[in-house]
Amino acid sequence: MTASQIGSSTRRFGGYERVTGSQEFVADLRLDGMLFVKLVSIDCARARIVSVDTSAARGLAGVVAVVTSDDLPQPVPRFGPVYKDRPILAVGETKYHGEPVAAVVAESKEVAEVAASLVAIQFEELPAVFTVASALNPLSPLVQEPELRSAGTLASTNVLSEQVFGWGDLGATEADLVIENDYCFPMVTHFAIEPHGCMVVSSSGGFEVWSPVQHPYLLQAILADLFDLPLTRVRVVAPDPGGAFGGKQNPKFEPLLCFLARMTNRPVRLILTLEESFQATRRTSAEIHIRSGFSRDGLLCFQDIESNFLLGAYADIAGRVVSKSNYLGCGPYRTPVAKIRARALLSHTTPSCAFRGFGTPQVAWALESQMDAAARHLGIDGLQIRLMNLAAKGEDVVPGDVPADGEWAQSVQKAASAVGWGEPLEPNHGRGIAVGIKSGATTGLSYSTIRLLFDGSVTIYAGTSDMGQGARTIFAQIVSDELGVPIEQIDVVMGDTSVVPFDLQTSASRSTVFMGNAILDACRDIQLQVRELAAELHGTALENVRIVAGGVFISEVKVSIPEVVQASLGRLRGELIGNGTMRRTDIANHPLGGRPAFFEFNCTAFEVGVDVETGEVSVIKHVSVGDTGKSLNPLQVEMQDEGAAIMGLGHTMMEHVILDESGRIANLGALDYRIPTSKDLPLSLSTYSIENADGPGPYGSKGVSEGAILCTAPAFASAVTEATGVVIRNLPLTPERVWRAIRDGASDSSTVEQV
Amino acid sequence: MIDALPVVLNINGLKYEFEVLPYRSLLDVLRDELGLTGTKECCAVGECGACTVHFDGRSINACLMLAIEADGGSVTTIEGIAPPGEMTRVQDAFLEHGAVQCGFCIPGMVMSAEYLLARNPHPTEEETREGLSGNLCRCGGYNRMLQAISSVSEESTP
Numbered sequence: 047m048t049a050s051q052i053g054s055s056t057r058r059f060g061g062y063e064r065v066t067g068s069q070e071f072v073a074d075l076r077l078d079g080m081l082f083v084k085l086v087s088i089d090c091a092r093a094r095i096v097s098v099d100t101s102a103a104r105g106l107a108g109v110v111a112v113v114t115s116d117d118l119p120q121p122v123p124r125f126g127p128v129y130k131d132r133p134i135l136a137v138g139e140t141k142y143h144g145e146p147v148a149a150v151v152a153e154s155k156e157v158a159e160v161a162a163s164l165v166a167i168q169f170e171e172l173p174a175v176f177t178v179a180s181a182l183n184p185l186s187p188l189v190q191e192p193e194l195r196s197a198g199t200l201a202s203t204n205v206l207s208e209q210v211f212g213w214g215d216l217g218a219t220e221a222d223l224v225i226e227n228d229y230c231f232p233m234v235t236h237f238a239i240e241p242h243g244c245m246v247v248s249s250s251g252g253f254e255v256w257s258p259v260q261h262p263y264l265l266q267a268i269l270a271d272l273f274d275l276p277l278t279r280v281r282v283v284a285p286d287p288g289g290a291f292g293g294k295q296n297p298k299f300e301p302l303l304c305f306l307a308r309m310t311n312r313p314v315r316l317i318l319t320l321e322e323s324f325q326a327t328r329r330t331s332a333e334i335h336i337r338s339g340f341s342r343d344g345l346l347c348f349q350d351i352e353s354n355f356l357l358g359a360y361a362d363i364a365g366r367v368v369s370k371s372n373y374l375g376c377g378p379y380r381t382p383v384a385k386i387r388a389r390a391l392l393s394h395t396t397p398s399c400a401f402r403g404f405g406t407p408q409v410a411w412a413l414e415s416q417m418d419a420a421a422r423h424l425g426i427d428g429l430q431i432r433l434m435n436l437a438a439k440g441e442d443v444v445p446g447d448v449p450a451d452g453e454w455a456q457s458v459q460k461a462a463s464a465v466g467w468g469e470p471l472e473p474n475h476g477r478g479i480a481v482g483i484k485s486g487a488t489t490g491l492s493y494s495t496i497r498l499l500f501d502g503s504v505t506i507y508a509g510t511s512d513m514g515q516g517a518r519t520i521f522a523q524i525v526s527d528e529l530g531v532p533i534e535q536i537d538v539v540m541g542d543t544s545v546v547p548f549d550l551q552t553s554a555s556r557s558t559v560f561m562g563n564a565i566l567d568a569c570r571d572i573q574l575q576v577r578e579l580a581a582e583l584h585g586t587a588l589e590n591v592r593i594v595a596g597g598v599f600i601s602e603v604k605v606s607i608p609e610v611v612q613a614s615l616g617r618l619r620g621e622l623i624g625n626g627t628m629r630r631t632d633i634a635n636h637p638l639g640g641r642p643a644f645f646e647f648n649c650t651a652f653e654v655g656v657d658v659e660t661g662e663v664s665v666i667k668h669v670s671v672g673d674t675g676k677s678l679n680p681l682q683v684e685m686q687d688e689g690a691a692i693m694g695l696g697h698t699m700m701e702h703v704i705l706d707e708s709g710r711i712a713n714l715g716a717l718d719y720r721i722p723t724s725k726d727l728p729l730s731l732s733t734y735s736i737e738n739a740d741g742p743g744p745y746g747s748k749g750v751s752e753g754a755i756l757c758t759a760p761a762f763a764s765a766v767t768e769a770t771g772v773v774i775r776n777l778p779l780t781p782e783r784v785w786r787a788i789r790d791g792a793s794d795s796s797t798v799e800q801v
Numbered sequence: 802m803i804d805a806l807p808v809v810l811n812i813n814g815l816k817y818e819f820e821v822l823p824y825r826s827l828l829d830v831l832r833d834e835l836g837l838t839g840t841k842e843c844c845a846v847g848e849c850g851a852c853t854v855h856f857d858g859r860s861i862n863a864c865l866m867l868a869i870e871a872d873g874g875s876v877t878t879i880e881g882i883a884p885p886g887e888m889t890r891v892q893d894a895f896l897e898h899g900a901v902q903c904g905f906c907i908p909g910m911v912m913s914a915e916y917l918l919a920r921n922p923h924p925t926e927e928e929t930r931e932g933l934s935g936n937l938c939r940c941g942g943y944n945r946m947l948q949a950i951s952s953v954s955e956e957s958t959p
């Protein structure tokens with residue numbers, strides 16, 4: 047019998063490979079005879095392409111092909127996870143800075159780079175849309191051609207989608223205090239340390255594609271659709287991503303590479319530079335106008351929210367980011383009346399997509415800052431106003447939908463005590479606290495297959511992408527406990543659509559819950575087979591055979607699973623194969639297509655010290671508490687939580703993609719775009735889990751990988767306000783912005799109606 | 802076309818003699834020509850530390866050094882710091898303390914940590930933060946890395 051793995055801090059599966067450099071990421075793989083691809087783009091966002099002269103590039107020794115949209119099938123195929131709006135290469139005009147106009151294919155990466163610089167593109171810069179205001183202005187140019195949009199009145203606007211959520215009658219609602227403000231959350235970039243990339247081999251029947259994509263089966267489906275192939279003819283091999291954070295969910299350049307592989311009849315490879323990765327994807331920026339009503343004693347009366355999220359030139363999955371985050375726009379509170387108008391706006395900027403938190407950090411920035419504004423006006427404490435409004439377990443957050451699924455106040459109390467809430471502070475120090483909830487996946491489908499081999503060792507097949515969250519470790523832990531197999535005898539196979547059964551996607555902190563349950567189900571399948579074999583061997587009824595903690599009990603006799611398997615299967619050996627499924631289907635007429643499988647709840651608290659001379663903020667304490675249901679691997683939960691917390695500090699303190707007047711990214715690359723380093727790590731960073739085993743995942747678990755990024759910014763800003771008296775409603779809180787606010791005495795500028 | 806130039810390098814204790822185009826970086830040569838892909842590439846401009854190797858006893862960004870500049874020198878990469886199948890104490894501590902998430906930054910991070918401890922076996926937390934500050938980890942494992950390094954430092958006798 048092995049010691050229980052669930053709840054223990056088992057070491058990272060694949061850890062040895064990662065610390066020794068032998069883990070192979072996509073750029074580490076080589077294919078015989080492969081060619082190198084370099085993308086060619088122009089130095090502004092929106093322009094009409096007048097001409098493309100590829101002759102000099104083609105003339106260079108070692109260049110195999112130079113391809114523009116003219117060389118592709120006409121009309122140029124378009125693709126996307128929701129809307130088929132993104133062309134393989136720019137057609138007629140470019141729509142964002144960095145959109146590829148041509149692609150060079152060459153024998154070496156240097157030749158490809160030189161040739162790319164020789165492609166002469168004449169272009170005429172066109173008026174463009176870079177801001178929310180200009181996207182909403184009916185006189186602005188249209189980002190997407192109306193004839194390419196799906197039907198509807200919005201097709202001739204820059205509004206991709208507009209949704210109104212809410213309950214109760216706003217007009218009939220009274221409040222003692224109404225606070226009204228505007229909040230800004232800028233564009234930020236994923237900055238996975240592994241740049242995006244992929245490789246493709248074209249064979250007679252179809253394609254083999256290597257891509258560190260989060261959703262290999264979606265990529266397979268999109269390619270099969272584009273090339274009219276059966277799914278079996280598109281094999282996607284997905285090496286573990288070197289960080290993804292949502293940025294590697296959906297296809298970007300894989301379709302282009304398939305065309306290039308087909309045209310050249312050679313394997314092709316594209317590894318983006320970090321600068322090109324910046325131009326490939328980003329977080330959706332947002333401007334949020336919000337009116338919040340409170341009673342005299344601090345109870346929420348209503349929220350009236352208008353959210354404008356600025357997407358890029360192609361929709362990717364960003365429309366879903368807007369609807370899912372705004373659906374929970376009132377956060378984890380009891381809100382008697384609410385109206386939330388959420389728009390997804392197209393612009394001539396980098397296509398935005400999923401990014402850890404999926405829109406919630408943007409929404410929570412506004413909502414939680416309002417809670418603090420109200421607390422200040424009412425003379426209540428930031429902790430108290432949250433505790434008095436927080437939905438208790440079983441109470442509605444969105445009436446008629448899944449009620450609060452955790453004892454959230456426990457997380458808030460824990461964070462408050464860990465940060466030393468209410469204790470005396472040094473001068474220029476302050477504390478802040480905030481909460482956030484994100485909807486877990488609403489629908490989904492995961493299959494798993496488990497093979498129990500003759501010697502008792504086990505292979506798990508799971509279509510999850512192990513991108514840093516440590517999914518393999520969790521899956522192995524589950525199987526170890528359920529089948530009594532030592533962790534060292536378990537292998538977890540992922541990332542190959544020709545081998546592993548279907549999984550919808552790796553996103554929304556879903557894998558422990560969805561794939562975890564599929565694996566548990568497959569274990570149950572094997573357990574049943576073992577019980578049947580044992581019953582037959584011992585000539586007893588099935589009910590007399592139980593499996594407890596991976597051991598087989600026949601009445602009072604205990605044997606191991608391998609003993610049963612070996613005795614039954616005999617000389618011919620063989621194995622047992624178990625299958626498991628977790629399916630959560632659509633709900634008709636639900637605004638999100640389905641109810642959240644769970645809520646990811648987090649409470650974050652800070653103590654900061656502000657240097658009022660420079661505006662620099664030192665983080666004295668950073669506390670994050672998540673409602674995890676059950677931490678299957680506490681160490682991995684802490685790692686994920688700390689990682690999300692640090693990433694949250696990035697968009698809170700320093701990160702901001704800056705566009706110039708031509709829509710060029712002015713701070714392109716690691717020199718000019720700062721992310722947190724070891725020096726930015728808080729002096730003290732601690733994370734805690736609240737475990738009440740009340741989640742839908744195995745053993746009562748919930749998803750955990752995004753919680754600590756949800757409300758970092760408002761908690762931090764609130765601490766800065768307490769330290770300095772200034773209120774800032776634009777992110778990031780750079781030293782310059784904090785210093786200016788202090789200099790200008792920027793106290794709370796809320797529009798306030800007090801009855 | 803520009804001619805390739807001869808270069809002699811000692812890498813992980815083995816002598817390599819080869820010809821290389823003068824514009825190729827040490828990183829290109831390690832990864833593309835010698836197949837030593839443990840050293841990673843992210844920014845290619847010396848800002849992320851993913852390509853950290855030791856060169857003649859110094860810690861450098863391999864993306865910033867031309868292969869021909871390295872001629873005659875001695876390089877240690879992540880592949881060369883422990884025998885196959887084994888780990889250094891730093892590598893082991895990184896796993897024990899949960900410092901490894903996606904792993905892409907980790908080879909560079911380990912090389913920086915090894916360099917720090919080689920010169921300063923008992924760094925203060927401040928010195929450790931400084932020692933790792935040239936290596937970016939977007940998974941945000943810094944806290945765990947500091948713990949890992951401090952555990953190794955405590956084990957070694959002052």
Ligand code: FES
Nearest residue numbers: 844845847850864
């Ligand atoms: S790749 Fe060398 S420092 Fe980033």
Ligand code: FES
Nearest residue numbers: 903904906938940
């Ligand atoms: S572990 Fe992913 S970047 Fe450091």
